[in-house]
Amino acid sequence: MxxxxxxxxxxxxxxxxxxxxxxxxxxxxxxxxxxxxxxxSARAFSAAEAGVEVALKTGAAITTASDSELGTTYTAMVSAIRGTETSPLVFPSKTPAGDTTTVWLADHDANDAIDDAFPPKYPSLSSVSVCWSKESDLEIPAIVVTILYKESTDVSGNPYRVAKAAYDPDGARANNFSDPGAFSGGCGDGKTTYRQEITFASFTPAIDPAADVLIALRIRPVYYPAQLAVQPVGQQLPVQWNQITSVGQTASGVNRKIVVNQAYKSPSSVFDAAIYSQQDFSHLN
Structure with missing residues (x-):
């Protein structure tokens, strides 16, 4: 037992x-x-990063390249992002309240400098629709729009001009902003709610895209952050940024993708509230 x-x-x-x-x-x-x-996975990501670095330096797509040390390959595609009448420009992330997003209305040259020479390159761009999101019933953003342009009839030697407008869907706020043109639907992108068509000829003095050179549209959300989108009327927008999509692959078949947006430089939001003059200021008490 x-x-x-x-x-x-x-x-x-x-x-x-x-x-x-x-x-x-x-x-x-x-x-x-x-x-x-x-x-x-780390090796595939490293390969994808290498593709991004090469594309940023050259500005060109990469069909297939290899890294002998890592035993990986990568491809990179460069896409010019612009908005059209049928495909609105939707910004990749929300713009915080008080910050400014720039929509370029003029081309950039090979050195990334703004091409604002006469005659205008986009004479048929009669208006653009600016759309923004509604965060919630209690968080309704307003927007302030600034148009930078170069006046063709200037005789003073300083042809650069600024035009401003402001729109607020919340009528309870006493800020003297205008109501937007539409309170639903946005730009049809599924991310925006409100819509306002900015017609250049409606400003005082009138802006004539066929004669004046449009440079940029600056959009600043007020009170709350907002998802922004822009839809041109009459003509497509210039290139806004280059989107680089790089895919890295290891010998075993592991793939990883990185997407980077290479944007043009634009002035800080603080300059929207600055005053400029070619002459001395005189302060009145």
Whole structure:
């Protein structure tokens, strides 16, 4: 009887030891597999980053390139992002309240300088629809729009002009802003709610896109952040930024993708509230 109990205990101990051993082996195998997966993922990301760096330097797409040290390959595609009448320009992220988003109405040259020479390159761009989101029933953003342009009839030697407008869907706020043209639907992009068509000829003095050079549209959300979109009327927008999509791949087939937007430089929001003059200021008390 004691021998039988001893054998049973020994068998039980052996079973437990075998189970523990197998679990440790399985765990070790899983850990090794996870480590390899993480390593492969990191290598694929490194390859994708290399594709982004090359595309940023050259400004051109990369069909296929390899990294012999990492044993990886990468491809990079460069897309010029602009808005059209059928495909509105939707900004990749929300603009915080008080910050300014720039919509370029003029081209940039190879050195990223603004091409504001006469005659205008976009004479048929009669208006643009600016759309913005509604955060919630209690968080309704307003917007302030600034148009920068170059006047063709100037005789003073300083042809640069600024025109401003402001729109607020919340009529309870006493800020003298105008109501937007539409309170629903936005630009049809699924991310915006309000819509206001900015007609250049409606400003005083009137802005004539066929004669004056439109430079930029600056949009600043007020009170709350907002998702912004812009839809041109009459002509497509100039290129707003270059979108680089880079995919890295390892020899084992692991793929990772990185998307980077290469935007043109624009002035800080603080300059929207500054006063400029070619002559001295005189302060009146």
């Amino acid at each position: 004691q021998r039988g109990q001893t054998a049973l205990i020994a068998l039980l101990v052996l079973t437990i030891a075998t189970t523990v051993g197998l679990s440790l082996v399985a765990r070790s195998t899983t850990d090794i597999s996870m480590t390899r997966t993480l390593e492969e």
